[in-house]
Amino acid sequence: MNADDIKDIRILIAIDFGTTYSGFAYVHKETPENVVVNTSWPGREGNPKAPTALLYDERYKKVIKWGNSALEEEPDEVDDDAEEQHRPRPVELFKLHISNLQDKPWLPLQLDYKSAIEDYLTQMGKLIQKTIEKRWPSVKFPQQVEFILTIPAEWPPHTTKIMRECAYKAGLLTSLNSNQLEFTTEPEAAALHCLSVIKEHNLKPSDSFLVADCGGGTVDLTSRKLLPDLKLSEITERVGDLCGSTFIDKEFLQWLGRKVGFQALEKLKSNHYGQMQHLIQRFFCTRIKFKFNGDPTEYKPIKLNLQQYCSDLPQYVTGESKEQMEKSRWILKVDFDSVREMFDPVVNRIIKLINDQLNSSNEKCSAIFLVGGFSESPYLFRRVKETFKYNVPIIAVPALPIAAIVRGAITYGLYPGIIRDRTLKWTYGIRLCRKWVDRKDEINRRTDDGMIFYFYELAQRGINVKVDQKFQGEFLPLRRKQDTTSFNVYYTPRYIAEFCNEPEMKLLGILRIKTNNVQLDINHPIEFSLTFGEMEIKATAKNKKTGKIYNETIFDLDI
Known part of the structure; x- marks a missing residue:
């Protein structure tokens, strides 16, 4: 997708692909105030979400029904016992296969979870296309459409890659790496939706608030500070857990x-x-x-x-x-x-999440907003109110909490820059090499040529990073007269790390450079940097002396 295509985007569509229920909202960029949350689904009218469920044929190759139609809720709709026992079981909860959940939900052997996600997005995409074409017949789908897809806060970094591949295969994108697709986290979208109710609660710039997105599968939390220009700053790490309804x-x-x-x-x-x-x-x-x-x-x-x-x-x-x-x-x-x-085993985990989030910040919390389908539980609201009413003056559920995510995601797409900064969930760095030192370094880490590889930190977990902030270092080549080199970028949930083969350390990607006849030596150091954008991390290597860029590459930012 080139720059002209990006300028020609007419419609923004937000998709909340949920564990148990999914929904979408849309808006024309010329009338940003007219956000529409879809309430028309196959087999059901009037609900802002449909079940994240699929019914396949007996070989699990073809989708027969999806959403409400896929779930056989009434036993008398089945003709006889034989038919019921031979009917394929609906496929649900397949989104959880992306998560770190140990006990993954049932899936038929014939079906891969990525295929199920792709199939569901395909069905939803058909409904979206039909909806957009009915409303704006002249809009080209998907060429003039931009999608904002929400993901849980605590899910692994490969989530965005998987969802991008599935969205592309589902026909939502013109190319795999298209700029038509953006991601934001579910709690971030929820926080943006809560901007619409801050006046109702007399929140002012510099006030902080916590948003708990309580869904069917996941509960995600984020703490934000309200800035003077109605932008948001993230004041502590967002957290989440699998403790939904x-x-x-x-x-x-x-x-x-x-x-x-x-x-x-x-x-x-x-x-x-x-x-x-x-x-x-x-x-x-x-x-x-x-x-x-x-x-x-x-x-x-x-x-x-x-x-x-x-x-x-x-x-x-x-x-x-x-x-x-x-x-x-x-x-x-x-x-x-x-x-x-x-209720209590689940609600107690949510209470603990909120308590830990409040304790992790030095800012006084002015309000707690509960959103998501589970937020409408009277018992959950009662327990949260009873637990935190003496520390937090405002505890509320905004109107239409079940649609908070798609509405907030639309806001994210309409107003670039509304998120001023984020708090890093990971520590980022690169693999470097130095001489192995006797009695200081472990013998098993010594290479054949007497060197040792170690982790060099560039950005530490927990720090507040402004959009497009750069973290850099100056590095020399391993050998004299070297004209090629590679920078291996790693990330870890640990705040402090020493080596790239430690538990939980993962390779983010590799930036390879060729210096085109400029031999790297002590007189030609390389400046390597990581720049944290809204949705991506840009790795850059350049000649420190001349400023010439050797190479750049883009990695997905696990937001």
Whole structure:
């Protein structure tokens, strides 16, 4: 995509590709005040998000349905047991395969998680194209469209690369490295959305606020300071964890498994997935999870009739569990303590995240804003309010919290430079070589020619970096009359590192230079620098003496 193409962008589209639900918003650049959040989906109208779910054919090659249509929630929609048992199980939670989660969600052997992401973005892309063409028939799709895609805060650096490849294969980009696609983190987008409500809460320049984006899979936090020109400064490292609302669903299934047997529950999931979905969505979410506020005086025990919500479960229950269930006529009572025990392991992790984030900053926090679908949980809001009300004067949920991410991402795309700086999540540096020193250096690190490789730090984790800030060093060649060299760029979550083969140390990329007849020696030092842009890191090597640039390359910045 050349410079002329970039100038010809007419439409901005923000995509919140979520773990459990996804959504998009769009705006014409000529009317930036008219942001539209999509609420029209296959099989459902009126919701700002659709399930991140796919239903394939039996070979998992072709997508039959996606979103709401992919989830068979009503058991009576299935013609017979044989049809249900042979119907492919919907594919969900595949986004979590990018994360560092040890126990990855189920995927069929025939399907790679990248293919699932690509397939979902393809289906969403078709809907986006149809929506844009209906609204603005003269706009060329995707040539005159720019996408802003949001990603979780704590996910590994290769996330942006994977999502870019999937977006390209899904037909959203004209080329793999197109400038049509930008990334921002989910909490950063949420913070930008909260700019729209700061006047409601009388926040002023220099005030700091914390945003907790509580979604289905992840919870991401960021702390920002409001600047005089309505820009944002990041005041501490953004953090996140896998403790979204779907983990409460898991706790419910754990509770149920203790009653009927985990093996029986697993067979129900394998053979009658629609009934499992019906049980979670129609019973647990609708009747319990969405309403629970933690007040025992307002809670009345709810009866769960298993034969009504999952009629095929009893055939898999055996032994003592079967005897107990037959005595109770397959009815379980869900009492207050049981529900609170489903919520607390998840909510406690969110409380800890917020507490740690507040303690990591020297700034006084003026407000906590909860956004995302899970932020509408009365119990979560109650616990956050009770825990932090004496330290933080404002604790609020902005209007339409479920759409906060896509709205904030649109703001990010409309106003370049609105993010003034970020706090580095990683320590960055390069691999250098020096003479091995006896009694100082480990013998196993000595090379055959008596040298040792070590990590040279350029930018340390935790420091505040302005957009386009440069970190540099001056380096000499390893050998005299050398006309080529390479700079290996590494990153690590550690604040201090010594060597490039330490645990958690990863190679970001390599910049190779050829000096074209200028022999590198003590009179021709090289200046190597890393420049941190909004979305990328630029590595540059130049002749320190003449200023001539030998080579430059771009690496994705893990934002």
